[in-house]
Amino acid sequence: MTNREIAAALEEVADLLEFQGANPFRVRAYRNGARKVADASQSLVGVVESSGAVALTEIDGVGKDLAEKIAELATEGSLAMFDELREQVPPGVLALMRVPGLGPKKAAAVHKELGVGSLDQLRAACEAGEVQQLKGFGKKTEETILAGIDLAAKAGERIRWADADAVVQRLLEHMDGLGAIKRRDPAGSYRRGKETVGDLDLLVDVGESMDPTAVAAVMDRFGEFEGVAEVIARGDTKMSLRMDSGLQIDLRCVPSESYGAALQYFTGSKEHNVEVRGRAKARGLKVNEWGVFKADGEERVAGESEEQVYVALGLPLFPPELRENRQEFAAAEAGKLPRLIELGDLRGDLHMHTSATDGRATVREMVAAARERGLEYIAITDHSKRVTMAHGLDADRLRAQWREIDVVNEELTSEGVDFRVLKGIECDILEAGPMDLPDDVLAEADWVIASLHYGQNQPRAKIMDRLLGAVAHPSVSIIAHPTGRLIGKRAPYDVEMDELIAACAEHGKCLELNANPARLDLDDVHCAAAKAAGVPIVISSDAHSPEGLDVLRYGVLQARRAGLTADDVANTSAIKALLSRVGG
DNA sequence: GCCGTTTTCGGCCCGACTGTTTTCAGTCG
Structure with a gap:
């Protein structure tokens, strides 16, 4: 089983236990375990095979019991306790708990009292x-549930970060200019840069005192945002909207003295905050969205700014992207919180297409676009001939393009422009295993990307043969979009990532973080694993047009979530250092 | 079910909002 599958099983165990009214802390332990498994960079099947179940207790939050259950899932592919639970709870009941407004208690009530076992x-x-x-239900609750059933299909559907960003920018534009707003920030998973976002949170500082008039003005304006379908709730400080698209947006109004605490609180993640609060408690402090307080009284210790909140707890101001309770607390204690990569650190882009294949612009136009964006070098990497739909290049057409690139480079040099175009290719790894172009052609390239576009559904062993063969190929520099996943659309192909990373480390090859917002491949967990193995990441746009270069920022955000610094990313180097570091 | 800078037992983050309630349970984040 993959880590993801093990995590899904533990998550469902938690759902089932919760439905049965089990000890909430026991439920939490399973959920926490599921998350730790999903975040693990090594394949847990491999860990169990080599070191046994006991090795799993190394994972924080995994004790003897959970370790044995994870090991059972890993080795047997099933879990006896899970099967028993499923026998006790009718299928369909878990779907009830996904209806907004229907939690485990109410779902259990409708099931027990009315025999309801499905959404229908x-x-x-x-x-x-x-x-x-x-008992405990009323007319309103019934209406909420009825409306929630229709939402249940949409609920849980997360949108890509880039799409969320578009809504956020529109919302900020709509809200800005209102005098009652002193400060405002989008918070939640959007601020943490997660690849997908479930709902949006907007935090507003309404000034020294919570002037009801100011709050009302902010809430009124919020309610007038274009595309609002309904106001779900409106209280003294909090208001929630649902958009026509189904997206929920929450607004929180807080006084200035609490703004930092609220921003910290609503940025999350929930798991990060649980840890923060636990640490506060150990220091005799209490943290909530209104501030940091002495546990025994009302005295406020911090709250105005986020940094003050963390400092009061003896912690550094964590970049939002790291707030997942993965490694950030341990790193902070060791004084090793990374200085995360920024968009400005990127000096080149090593994956893009031109009108020679399925791109829309010429080499010169791509050069101009890259220079406008402050880059110092690019690699032109069109498709190879196997990609017939894109009119992929054979050896002759590729060599013709390289002659054009030579001319462009000479022009740039004669104009005194410090910019270089690398002669590259995105060469397919054919279904049977070999590269799509002859070795002597690939040997002439500055930069060879190996990609898998066909035979994505092959079994793991075959996929791995192809990928490992490409990694071992002397001319190949990098594996592009290593899992092939399309977020929310297409599952990754069956890659044993540990093995791929180990092979890249052995052969001195790079792995791509494809910045296309639909891909973001590698994901944050795998990027962190590559970093740990010393494998350089290359953040690439895979641009098919000049504007396509702008997606690099999404890749940088993903890299930050993985804890990557500029040093971990190869295309932050100047061209000479890059080529000496990763061949070509 | 996990865990230990007062602990191997007894805790485990905290508050807003809603609805069905006269003081609180459930849900959500």
Whole structure:
């Protein structure tokens, strides 16, 4: 089983236990375990095979029990306790808990009292007016549930960060200019730069005192945002909207003295905050969204700025991208919190296409676009001939393009421009294993990307043969979009990432972090694993047009989540250093 | 189910909002 599959199983165990009314802390332990498994950079099957179940207890939050259950999943592919739980809880009941407003208690009630075991039955029971008769339920609750059933399909659907960003920018533009707003920041998983975002949070500083008039003005303006379908809730400080698209946006208004605490709190992650609060408690302090307080009284120790909040707890101001309770607390204690890479650190872009294949611009136009964006070098890497739909290049057309690149480089040199174009190719790894172009052609290239576009559904052994063969090829510099996943659309191909990373380390090859917002491949966990193995990451745009270069920032955000510094990313180097570091 | 700078037992983050309630449970983040 993959780590992801093991994590999904543990997560479902937690759901089932929660439905049964189990000890909430036991439920939390399973959820926490699921997250740790999903975040693990090594394949846990491999860990269990080489070191046994006991090695898993090294993972923080995994004790003897969970270690044995994870090992059982890893070696057997199933878990006896999981199967028993599934027998006790009818299938379909878990879907009930995904209806907004229906948590484990209410879901259990409708199941126990009314025999409801599916969304269809729940709808029927609501429409028959049976649900409002239950103790603790009423007419309003029934209506909420009925509306929630329709939302259940959409709910849980996360949007890409880049799409969330578009909404955020529109929202900020809509809100800005209102005098009642002193400061404002989008928070939540958007601020942490997660590759997908479930809902949006906007935090607003309404001034020294929570002037009700100011709050009302902010909330009124918020409610007038274009595309609002409904106001879900509106209280004294908090308001929630649902957009036509189904996206939920939460607004929180806080006084200036609490703004930093609120920003810290609403940025999350939940797991990071649990740790923060636990640490506060150990220091005799209490943290909530209003500030840091002495545990025994009302005295506020911090709250105005986020930095003050962390400092009061003896912690550094963590970059939002690292706030996942993965390694950040340990790194901070060791004084090894990384200085994360920034967009300005990138000096080149090593993956892009031109109109010779499926791109829209010429080599010269791509050079101009890259120079406008402050880059010092690019590699032109069009598709190879196997990619017939894109009119991929054969050896002759490729060599013709390289002659053109020679001319462009000579022009740049004669104009005194410090910019260089590398002669590259995105060469397919054919279904049977070999590269799509002859070795002597690849040997002439400055930069060879190896990619897998066909036979993506092959079994793991075959996929790995192809990838490892490419890594060992003397002319190959890098594996592009190593898992092939498209976020929310296409599953990754069956890659044993540990093995691929180890091979890259052995042969001195790079792995790509493809910055296309639909790909972001490698993901943050795998990037961190590559870093740990000393494998350089290359952040690439895979641009098919001049504007396509602008996606680099999404890749940088993902790299930051992985804890990457400029040194971990090869294309932060000047051209000479790059080529001496990673061949070509 | 996990964990230990007062602990191997007894804790485990904290508050807003809603609805069904006259003081609180459930849900959400």
